[in-house]
Amino acid sequence: MNGNPVIRARGLKKCFGSLTAVDEIDFEVYRGECFGVLGPNGAGKTSIMRMLYNFSPRTSGTLEVFGLDPARNGVRLRQVIGVVQQTNNLDLELTVRENLEVYGSYYGINGRKLKERVDELLDFMELTQKADARIKQLSGGMKRRLTILRALVHEPRLVILDEPTTGLDPQARHQIWAVLRRLTGQGVTVVFTTHYMDEAERVCSRLVIMDRGKILHTGAPDALIASHLxxxxxxxxxxxxxxxxxxxxxxxxxxxxxxxxxxxxxxxxxxxxxxxxxxxxxxxxxxxxxxxxxxxxxxxxxx
Ligand SMILES: Nc1ncnc2c1ncn2[C@@H]1O[C@H](COP(=O)(O)OP(=O)(O)O)[C@@H](O)[C@H]1O
Ligand SMILES: [Mg+2]
Structure with missing residues (x-):
């Protein structure tokens, strides 16, 4: 893999009291990869994601995102990272378009530039027809797509998605996979968690398989399968x-x-x-x- 990694974790650990949620793991993610963190419920996936975008501090180990420690450079990194949390947190009072505009203005995007960006995003996710709908009028798949779009408003170079497709129907999952592919095609680095094996096989360029806070294997899906089975x-x-x-x-x-x-x-x-x-x-x-x-x-x- 060429160049410096976008993410580099060494001995990364997260404890909640006496529970070790992430147990001294090592991994790297490179530019333009679609990197999967695969594991069952409780494996530690969300805990890893939250440390990456400095939502929760690590217990020990080192972590670099674009060469910076998220714990010290959280504000700076947030300018270049887009985050989709495990549960949608859209503003139910606002329309689809307004949800995106409010987010854009947090990042200092305003006026015509903001309008153009929002139009482009709605088109990207085939949500243009729903631009003026309220959130409660959207299907589960549409809400998830909107949540993903919102994370893209500021054109992040790294997008972190925690279970972007859990609970969605097959068509909605396909739409989200297509978006992940388009992002990596544009050179954006994508890290996402899933417990769907088929999804990981289809979408990831590389992945880690986790259980109980530990990484069991790292590699490209095909190569992992071929070398172990x-x-x-x-x-x-x-x-x-x-x-x-x-x-x-x-x-x-x-x-x-x-x-x-x-x-x-x-x-x-x-x-x-x-x-x-x-x-x-x-x-x-x-x-x-x-x-x-x-x-x-x-x-x-x-x-
Ligand atoms: N805020 C928290 N307080 C205490 N325990 C937590 C907290 N968040 C997660 N855990 C525990 O850490 C472990 C890993 O959780 P999590 O990272 O959410 O896993 P996953 O996302 O893979 O389901 C689980 O045992 C979970 O119960
Ligand atoms: Mg989780």
Whole structure:
């Protein structure tokens, strides 16, 4: 990776009393990356985001954002960072357009420049038709998109988004992914958290997989999968399996009532047979969820 990192964390730690939420983690994020922080609820994702934009102080370790310590240069950094918090905090009394304008004026953008910027943003997120709507008239996906737009008013060079797509329908998630791609295409650095594995695989150039405050792995999604897992997974309901696979050396994990067989060649799954052939398993490429299961013995989202 070329150039100085936009973010550099070393031994970064956050404690709440006796609870260690972030446990001495190291990572870097480079310009133009879409960097994912992936982990289940309670992994420490929000705590990391908040330290990055100096919403909460770190307990120990070092942290640099654009070469500056957020704890000492919070005001300066806020000029170049856009933040989307985990829960929307739009002003319900204002219209869509007014929500953006108020934010712009916080950053000293006024008059014609502000109007042009707001128009451009509304167009960017396909919200122009809703410009004069009140917040309560918006769908969940629109509120989230507006919250993201608001974080972009001052043309930040780093955008931090905490679970930008949680709870949204697939179409709204696709729209947000497209925005993240457009931002990185413009050279903006994006850091976001998610507990959706498919999202991380699709959108991130690199990511960290976290659990209980620790980073378990760092890398590009494809490379992480390829270096830790066989190519294919056969996912089967345990109750539909016959015992034929027992005694073979087929690799497997299980979770709840599902068994996940893993192999580099599809032919290896011929050892698996079913009590009822109408309930065969699903054969698919290995993914990040399989990696998380292998590392922690649990799934990212409890089913
Ligand atoms: N303000 C707080 N006070 C006490 N404990 C907290 C606070 N914020 C987070 N925690 C705890 O820190 C851990 C990590 O939380 P968080 O960073 O919110 O994780 P995530 O965003 O991955 O769900 C959790 O155990 C959570 O309960
Ligand atoms: Mg969180």
């Amino acid at each position: 066989p190519r294919f997974v056969l996912e089967v309901d345990r109750c539909s399996l016959s015992d034929t696979w027992k005694g073979t050396n087929l690799e497997f994990d299980y979770y709840g009532d599902r068994v996940f067989f893993k192999a580099d060649e599809e032919s290896a799954f011929s050892a698996v047979s079913y009590l009822d052939n109408s309930r065969k398993g699903i054969l698919r490429p290995a993914n990040l969820e399989d990696l998380f299961l292998k590392l922690t013995g649990k799934r990212l989202i409890d089913e």
